Amino acid sequence: xxxxxxxxxxxxxxxxxxxxxxxxxxxxxxxxxxxxxxxxxxxxxxxxxxxxxxxxxxxxxxxxxxxxxxxxxxxxxxxxxxxxxxxxxxxxxxxxxxxxxxxxxxxxxxxxxxxxxxxxxxxxxxxxxxxxxxxxxxxxxxxxxxxxxxxxxxxxxxxxxxxxxxxxxxxxxxxxxxxxxxxxxxxxxxxxxxxxxxxxxxxxxxxxxxxxxxxxxxxxxxxxxxxxxxxxxxxxxxxxxxxxxxxxxxxxxxxxxxxxxxxxxx
Numbered sequence: 001x002x003x004x005x006x007x008x009x010x011x012x013x014x015x016x017x018x019x020x021x022x023x024x025x026x027x028x029x030x031x032x033x034x035x036x037x038x039x040x041x042x043x044x045x046x047x048x049x050x051x052x053x054x055x056x057x058x059x060x061x062x063x064x065x066x067x068x069x070x071x072x073x074x075x076x077x078x079x080x081x082x083x084x085x086x087x088x089x090x091x092x093x094x095x096x097x098x099x100x101x102x103x104x105x106x107x108x109x110x111x112x113x114x115x116x117x118x119x120x121x122x123x124x125x126x127x128x129x130x131x132x133x134x135x136x137x138x139x140x141x142x143x144x145x146x147x148x149x150x151x152x153x154x155x156x157x158x159x160x161x162x163x164x165x166x167x168x169x170x171x172x173x174x175x176x177x178x179x180x181x182x183x184x185x186x187x188x189x190x191x192x193x194x195x196x197x198x199x200x201x202x203x204x205x206x207x208x209x210x211x212x213x214x215x216x217x218x219x220x221x222x223x224x225x226x227x228x229x230x231x232x233x234x235x236x237x238x239x240x241x242x243x244x245x246x247x248x249x250x251x252x253x254x255x256x257x258x259x260x261x262x263x264x265x266x
Contacts, residue, residue, distance in 0.1 A: 067189065068185060068189045068191075068192050069175070069189075069196050069198055070188070070198055071182065071183050071188065071199045071201050072198055072199070072200060072230075073201040074202075074203045074230050075228035075230065075264040075265050076228050076264075077226065077227050077228045078227065078228070079227055079228055080227055080256055080257060081227070081228065081256065081257050081258075081263065081264050082225055082227070082228065082229045082230070082251065082256045082257070082258055082259070082264070083110055083231065083258070083259060083261045083263075083265075084102075084107070084110070084231050085109065085110045085112060085230055085231060085232055085233065085261065086098070086111045087112055087114070087176075087232070087233075088111040088112060088113030088117055088124070088138060088235055089142065089235060089236050090117070090234070090235050090236010090237065091236050092121045092123075094240075094241055095127075095236060098235060099127065099131050101245060101248075102133075102248075103131050103132075105245075105248045107248060107257075107259075108258065108259055108263070109134075109258060110134035110136065110174065110200075110262075111128050111133060111134065112136045112138035112175075112200070113128075113135060113137070113160075114138050114139065114141070114160070115137075115139065115160035115162075115163040115164075118160075118167050118168075122166075122167045125164070125167035126167075129168060132260075134172070135164070135168055136164075136172040136173065136175060136176065137157060137171065137174065137175045137176070137194075138175075138178055139156040139160050139177070139178040140156050140159040140160040140163070141156060142179070143156060144179030145179050145180055145183075145184075145187050146179065146180050146184060147179075150186055150189075150190065153186055154190045154193055154194070156178075157175060157190050157191055157193075158193070158194045161194045171194070171196075173262060174198060174261050175194070175196035175198070175199055176199065177191075177199060181205075181232075183199045187199065198265070200261060202229075202230040202231060202232040203224070203226075203230060204229050204231040205224075206221045206231055206232055206233040206234075206243075206247075208237050208239050208243065209234050211238075211239055214242040214243040214246070221243075221250070222247065222251075225251070225254070227256065230261070
């Protein structure tokens with residue numbers, strides 16, 4: 001039976017119209033917000049959903065830090081040099097007077113500064129360095145370090161190092177523990193963690209922290225000092241300023257030159 005061409009054409013047009021209607025319906029809804037899903041999406045990625053922890057290993061170019069610092073109480077006994085070291089704290093006017101006396105004599109010294117002192121008197125950092133002296137770390141709050149736990153010890157040293165970087169542009173090379181002449185393994189480990197390879201002790205105590213008569217301080221220093229000695233003294237005590245000229249002249253008589261720690265321990 002012959003197929004009516006008009007019937008075939010009508011059927012084809014109807015089929016095309018149905019497909020066009022379906023496609024138009026889909027495109028109209030493409031920019032409409034999708035209905036919220038009530039189920040969690042299933043991840044098809046093989047990657048973890050959280051990034052892996054960042055490695056804490058130092059870069060190959062960074063120098064490895066020692067597990068613990070070493071303690072030094074004096075320099076070589078074969079040199080005619082001594083290091084006068086001063087705990088940096090107290091009235092800055094007294095500190096300036098003492099530094100002026102030192103510099104007029106041609107000597108150089110080392111100041112181990114308390115962090116809170118530098119926070120209160122940041123100008124002292126540049127004053128010390130401009131005089132050609134060493135500047136180092138004597139903890140943030142001058143707490144008795146043997147009584148501190150590991151976290152506290154790390155904070156005391158690290159916080160002072162941060163203050164030194166801000167005020168002196170460097171944490172300095174030297175660290176001295178507060179409240180103790182000798183360090184412990186915990187203190188030495190905390191010092192190393194803040195970048196200090198040396199804990200500076202001393203073999204001569206000038207006793208000025210007791211505020212005795214000046215003659216007592218002079219005798220304590222000159223009777224105890226030897227080639228290579230590291231002497232412990234303090235800024236902020238009037239007796240130290242009074243005793244210093246006699247200490248310097250006594251060292252000259254013994255043919256001992258006051259130098260920085262960096263020179264003595266070079």
